[in-house]
Amino acid sequence: MAKLRFTIGNNVSVVLMLAVGPFLIPIESSLAANYPISPQGDYFDCEAKGVKPGDTVTLEAGTRNPLKIRNCNGTAANPITIRNDPNGTGPTKIRRASGSDKGIVFSCDDCIGVAIDGSSKWRGAPTGKTYGIVVTITGGGAPSAFVKIGGMSRFVTIRNLEIDGAWPGLASDGIGLSVNDHSIKRAVYPNAWREGFLIEHNYIHDIEGEGMYVGPNYRDGDLPLRDIEIRFNVVEDIGWEGINTKSMLAGNNSVHHNIVRRVGKNVSRTNKPNQYAGINNNTGSVKIYNNWVEDTGTHGIKVGSGEGPPESSGFGPFKSYVWNNVIVNAGGLWRSFMSESHGISVSAQDGREKPVPYVYNNTIINPRSKGIHVANNVAAGFVRDNIVAGTGTASIQAPSSCKQTNNRVGGISEMHFIDAEGKNFRLRSDSPARNVGSGDFPDTDFDDRARPQDGIPDQGAFEFTATAAESHAPANPTLE
Numbered sequence: 001m002a003k004l005r006f007t008i009g010n011n012v013s014v015v016l017m018l019a020v021g022p023f024l025i026p027i028e029s030s031l032a033a034n035y036p037i038s039p040q041g042d043y044f045d046c047e048a049k050g051v052k053p054g055d056t057v058t059l060e061a062g063t064r065n066p067l068k069i070r071n072c073n074g075t076a077a078n079p080i081t082i083r084n085d086p087n088g089t090g091p092t093k094i095r096r097a098s099g100s101d102k103g104i105v106f107s108c109d110d111c112i113g114v115a116i117d118g119s120s121k122w123r124g125a126p127t128g129k130t131y132g133i134v135v136t137i138t139g140g141g142a143p144s145a146f147v148k149i150g151g152m153s154r155f156v157t158i159r160n161l162e163i164d165g166a167w168p169g170l171a172s173d174g175i176g177l178s179v180n181d182h183s184i185k186r187a188v189y190p191n192a193w194r195e196g197f198l199i200e201h202n203y204i205h206d207i208e209g210e211g212m213y214v215g216p217n218y219r220d221g222d223l224p225l226r227d228i229e230i231r232f233n234v235v236e237d238i239g240w241e242g243i244n245t246k247s248m249l250a251g252n253n254s255v256h257h258n259i260v261r262r263v264g265k266n267v268s269r270t271n272k273p274n275q276y277a278g279i280n281n282n283t284g285s286v287k288i289y290n291n292w293v294e295d296t297g298t299h300g301i302k303v304g305s306g307e308g309p310p311e312s313s314g315f316g317p318f319k320s321y322v323w324n325n326v327i328v329n330a331g332g333l334w335r336s337f338m339s340e341s342h343g344i345s346v347s348a349q350d351g352r353e354k355p356v357p358y359v360y361n362n363t364i365i366n367p368r369s370k371g372i373h374v375a376n377n378v379a380a381g382f383v384r385d386n387i388v389a390g391t392g393t394a395s396i397q398a399p400s401s402c403k404q405t406n407n408r409v410g411g412i413s414e415m416h417f418i419d420a421e422g423k424n425f426r427l428r429s430d431s432p433a434r435n436v437g438s439g440d441f442p443d444t445d446f447d448d449r450a451r452p453q454d455g456i457p458d459q460g461a462f463e464f465t466a467t468a469a470e471s472h473a474p475a476n477p478t479l480e
Contacts, residue, residue: 032056036085039064039092046072046080046111053078053113059133061088061122066096066105074113076155076196082108084132086120093134101141101173106133109181110151118160119201131162131203138166142173142208150181152189155196165207167239176204176238179214185221194223195251199230204238208266210275211235215246218283219307225284226251234259239266241280242293247308248284249315255279256289259477264297277301277345278330283308283353285318290446290461292477293327294423299345300327300367305352316353317379320346323361324446324461326425326475331368341368343388347375357381357402361442363425363461365412366390372407374398383407385437387460389415406438408459423476426462433459446475 032054037044039062046069051057053074059067059082074080084092094106108114118133125132135146146163149156156179163176179197186192194215204211212235216222225248235242235258242260245253264276276297279288283305293300303320322344331341343364346357356379364371364386371388372395374381380401388395388409395409408415416431418424427434437457445451445463453463462475 034058036060037067042067044069046070051080053080055080057082058085059083059092059094061085061090061092063093063095065094066103067094068104068107068109069111070107070109070151072108072111072114074155076113079113079115079155079157081115081117083117084120084122086122088122089124090122091118091130091132091134093136095135096137096140096143098140102144104148105137105143105146106135107148107150108153108156109149111149111153111156113155114153115157115159116161117157118162129201131160133160134162134164136164136166137171139170142167142171144173145175145178145213146207147176148178148180149197150178150184152184152192153179153181154194157198157200158202159198159200161202163202163204163207165205167206167208169206171208173208175209175213176207176211176235177202177213179212180216180222182216182220182222184223186223187221189223192223193226193250195226195228197225197228199228200232202233204233205236207237208239210240210244211238211242211260211263213244215248215284217307218247218309222247224249226253228253230255230258232257235263236261237265238263240264240275241277242296243279244282245280245284245286246282248281248286249309250285252287253285254287254289255281256287256291258291260291260296261294263295278327280304281320282306283318285320287321288323288325289321289442290324290448291326293325293330294476295329296331296341298331298341300330300343300364301325302345302347303355303357304345304347304349305354306347306349308349308352310351311353313353318353318355319358320355320381321358323359323442324444325362326365326446326461327362327367328365328423329367330364332366340373342373343367343371345373346378348378350377354379357383360384360386361437361445361459361461363387363446364389364391365420365425370394370397371409372396372398374402378402385441385457385459387415387433406436406459408433408436418475425460425475427458427460427464429464429466431458431464434464
């Protein structure tokens, strides 16, 4: 029996009758439904409302108080979409206007197979990048998190949200986006994972805590993570880490093509000097590539194993690939008390499963301390084909077990960048980093341009092309 799928208002199903000779044959059609939540709504239970895979929940345009959504049971292949209203005249704004500290502004608990998507263009929306769901505060105490995904949530996409932490003008606390739940323990759910998350094209700014806090400390016993992808986000003006990931113990995990700027700004918390990196992966296998990281409190990119699973747990060692990143002024602006601030830092904790560092083809400019620092007790890896320019101390430090080959270090002017003062760190035709890369190289560069361009790859994050050199296009990314 043929089945047709289409949408008519809020209908759930119809039966069409097909004439075949003298017979009428019913054709069942299962329809995707739309469930609006008015600006006055503060709670929505998908299961109680009968929301099914493929259905849509629309947050009507306007300003609303904190909103809690729960029990959405879509699938990875056919998700429930929570969206802004394409028929409204503006974005939907979820905000706290009063109340005491703590709590959440926007949460989705026990959300399985869900896409939270602010991509819809409202009537009269400008061209270019827009954020159809805005989460912030306009008064009252600061929340513990502005957006939180908790419970047994998995297979969740978070796309085109603006999270404005209103710090320091209003808020004095709060994580931007939290993917975590201390009430869900792996001892109770030993086969469960917090998995299948895609976090993309969000703008997270002016946050006192972490911009993103994705995953738990292993010691807390929460669900571990796998198959996490964080890409094309802009994270700016953050008190603690810009992007903080933890316990990604299996699967394919990646943090790529993000812009992270001005993080680690909260100078009042000098007792926690390790929480001011641009991107920090604490325990787990991950690929970190094609990110722009600029002006951090401590390290530009940090990979570690602090308080992770013990050695021989079966989870590690954790392969950590870090390539094609541009890191500018790591540790340079906000933390005068923190002398050890490196462009890229890889460390391990004794007795824990260790990271395996593969650090290659990064361009690191003016770090406060070393360009690349690999601790003595990490697993064997390599540091290769990186450019480190303008370092304050020794450029690269790594143990003998971590092989160093073909890195270029020196002054900024020696690298012959197109326009270092303008933060365009692409190579000029006469750059000494041109055509001297190793035979093992990434397929593309920071600009997603194929490598090599003229027979032999280049060192650093950028592959030289005459077009890029002639155009003088700035490498410093900007928000669309």
